[in-house]
Amino acid sequence: MTWESVVRDNNGILSFDASIDLSHYGLPLESPAYVEAYRQTAWMRFDYGTASAPEAKTDNRLSGFDSLDGIRFRVKVAQSDGTHGKLLAVADKICPVSPEDGDSQRQCILPVKSEEMDCIWKLDFENEPILLISKKAGSKDIISKSMEFRTLAYPSILREVLHEIKNSGYEWKEDEDSWQNQWLKFINGLPSVGEMPGFSDEGQDSYCQWVDDAVESFCRNLRIIDTFVSYTEGEE
C-alpha cells in the first residue's frame, strides 16, 4: 500500500490529509475503506470511500485529539457482501509526518505527550510506549530535552520498556513492524550488547542481565555520566 499523510496544527485545529493507493492488492473494487486515527484510548474513524478510489468522504479534522503527539493511523478495508464486515486488508501503526518534519526519515520510537498528573513522568503502554510528562511540571518539550531529564530519566525509561517487551509476551519476528521490533532494532545499534536471550522462566536472569547491558551501553553511548557531572559541577 502507498500511504502519504500529513498532519497539521492550524492554531489548535488539528487535521490530516492522506493519499492512499490500494490498487496493487486485488481487493474487490467496491469494498469500503476506512482510516482510523488513534493514540492510547483516543480514537477517531473516517469513511474513506472504496478500495478502488480511497478518498476522504467526511471532515478530516482530528477533533478527538488535544495534540498531534504520538498519533498513529490505520487503514482498513472490509468486506461489504458475503461475510459482511470481515477485514480484507489492514495497515496499522502508520506514523504521519507534519510539515515541520520536512524530509526527515527518522522514526520516533518514543512519542511524548503532556498529561494532567502528579508525578513528573511515566510510560503508557496502551498501544506502544508513550512518554507522559506532567502538565504541572511544565512544557513537555523543554522537560524531555533537558539535561536533567535525559541523564536521570531516559536510562530508567529504556529499562522499563525492555522489561515491558518481555511482559507483553512478545515473540521476535524479523520483518514485523511492531513497537517491540523498533526498540530491539534500536538496541541492536548500540555497541557491546549481545543477542537478546529468550523469555523463558529459566532465562529470567539472563534477560535481566541483557537489559542491564543494554542500559549501560546506552549510557556510555550518550556519555550520560560525563554530561551529568559537568552539569552538576557547573551548578556548584
Place this chain on the structure above:
Amino acid sequence: MEKMRLRKLKETGIMKMGDYLDSLGGDKPPAFPLEILTDSSFSDFVSDVEVEPRKFRNKYELASYLHGLFSEASPADVVADTGLWCWLSLYFFEQLCPRERGGRFKPGARARWIPEVDNFQRYYRHLLAGPYRVFFFHRDRPERAMALLCGEICKQGDLIEQLASRQELITNKHLIEAVTSLYFDRESDRNKRGAGGKGAGSPRRLAEVIDQFNLTWDLYSLTANEFLGLLPAEFDRFKNN
C-alpha cells in the same frame, strides 16, 4: 441541599475539595465544606440554570438529567470543564458517596471526583462525567447503552471499566446495542446476574473477545445481531436468558 444556580470550582476550590476528600478516611469526618459551592473565592457563577437536589435511581436518570441541564451549552466545553464537574460532584456528594457502615466515607480515587479531562482512559471513572459522556455518545437513543447506565451512581461497574475507557468501543452504536441486549434485563431494569463477574461470558471476557475479533472483523461495520452471532458459546447463558 437546596436548589442552586450552576457554578464551577476555581483552582482554589478544586484544591480545597481535594483536601476534603483526603480528610474523609478517619472515624470523624470533617463537616461538608458547603462554602466551596457558593463562595466566590472558591467557585464562579456559570449560568442561571438551576440544579436541584434529586435522587437518581441509576446512572441513566442521572445522565439524562445532566444532558437536559447542559442542553444550551457546547458539549465540547461541558466535557472539558473540570471545575464544572467538580462543583456538581460536591453538590451531589451525599448520593455519590454514601456513608459506609460505622459512618465512614470512602470516596475512592481522585479520578472519581476530579475528572482527568485529557485522559480518555480515566475520564470515565468520574462518577458524573463518565455516565454523561456515555449518554451523550448515544443521545439519539440512550436506551441502547442501558447495560452501562443501569447501575447505582456511586458505583462505576465492570462494563464501564471494560468498555467505556476505549473510544472505539463506546462510540460503536451497534456494539453497545449488542452489549445491552446481552447483559441488560428489561424486566428488572438491571443487569442480569453474573454480568459483573470475571468468569465465562463476563464483561472482562467480552473485552478480551472483542480484542480478538478486532484482528479479523471491522466491528464498526457489524450490526448488533451480526456481532452477537459471532460470540462463542460461553456467552449463550446471557444471550438465551
